[in-house]
Amino acid sequence: MGIYAEPRFLPCGDLALSVEFADEISHEANARTLALEYLIQQKALSGVTETVPTFRSLLVYYDPLVVGWDDLVASLRALCRQARPDVLPPARTVELPCCYGGELGFDLEAVAKQVGLPPAEVARLHASADYYVYFVGFTPGLPYMTGMPERLNIPRLVQPRVKTPPGSVSIGGVQCCIYSVESPGGFWVLGRTPIRLYDPSSPDPILLRAGDHVRFRMIDRAEYDSIAAAAVEGRYRPRIERP
């Protein structure tokens, strides 16, 4: 386990390759991945058509009629040497209101029992942490986040749920997950945010980005309902801090 001395370049068919920095999930491996993507964008690297950052690797789509494998790998290798965390612009912090427990956070009581804390304390602990978004994907707008308080580390559900509502703020293992669309899943649902992480009708349909920090603000049901109503009409914008 660890960061490789040299990144690996793995073929993904005729139109893509994966640049892999490590065989671990870590801030360092992820920061290099995001930095490489940023440098590719800044330099508008010839032939690159699209990039997809993940925990520790960057999927690079390219047009082989514009740039061949050898030239592309050489350019990427050079960029990898500069791909340090300090090249990245300062991260944003996005505040998500979250209503814990009750019918929106239907697993809060069960989680509280498992970790041996009162439900209100589980919610407080969860909302007090600073989360970091490694990447966004799998389904539209779904953030893969780290930063969970260790005390809340519990195994995922034995029997995954068939449907979890969008906006569900949930935990499992060391991960905190916010469902962006209704989907099956094995996470414990602590609460729900009225903010839509994916809104297909919006010109800017995705809220979170790789590298963002996320903080939760505890709200009650009345505030949840009023924000949800405003969000549907496009009248609510979540607080985003840009340093």
Place this chain on the structure above:
Amino acid sequence: MPTLLVHDAGPQTSVQDLGRRGSLRVGIPPSGPVDREAFVLANRLVGNADDAAGLEATLGGPRLEFADERWVAVTGAAMPVTLNGATMPRWAAFEVGAGDVLRLGPAASGVRAYIAVSGGLDTPPALGSRATYLRGQMGGWQGRALRKGDELSLGPKVGGAPAEVRGSLIPDYTREPMVRVVPGPQDDRFTKRGLATLFEAPYEMTTHSDRMGARLRGARIEHTRGHDIISDGVALGGIQVVGDGQPIVLLVDRQSTGGYTKIGTVCSFDIGRVGQVKPGQRLSFKRVTVGEAHELLRAYRRELDDAIAFPSP
């Protein structure tokens, strides 16, 4: 306003163009036609740009009424085409007039047919594309498959002319295709025998296949140490092999990332052929290097550029 009126939508018909680019990094797939070649040829036949929006019909076709004169072409799956009840050619451009009704029947072979109309469909673009992303309810017509009664706007007419795809280039979907695969990115997570298995016996298409992925059934592919990886990006054509050792080829509406081993990737120029294999039909895989794949891609593009014949008047 010129429109296309949907009398009957067929099993699953959606608006597609060549897809959206740049949104995989936030989890939104490109969408677009599964069989890009058939789609592009339909557009070229009617004089459209390659990325003009048209229709993808699955297993069976729609019944559509035109409001003005247009050129139309139907390519892809062998769905019988009629205009006001009269049989019309496939893989060729023909003219329609106001009030004419175009109908596509059930596919005799192949899965997906494409309908191009000169001027293209003018539905509202989402993130720069008119392609429908069905699961994400984005793009196309209201983010969904067409329904009876929908009325789609058409773009301004472009000049049409009689044209047909050269016979030698029309695929025979009744045949078992052989598709080219570049091993990787996780071919090192399979035993030597596991990797060889993929390229030996053919695999059968199952009914659990859609625009997201083609689920196949066949000889079990052996892993070295489990099927989980640290989630990474999933390229078009990625062949994901999960715990049961069965392959899934990921298509245009795929998840952007995934946590399963990918033994290889089907080359872009053979994806369309995968999308035309009916459940119960089989396909086989052939191993190529990245260099060979790029040569094949060049040859394929040249062939595509020379695929249409314009008969002299």
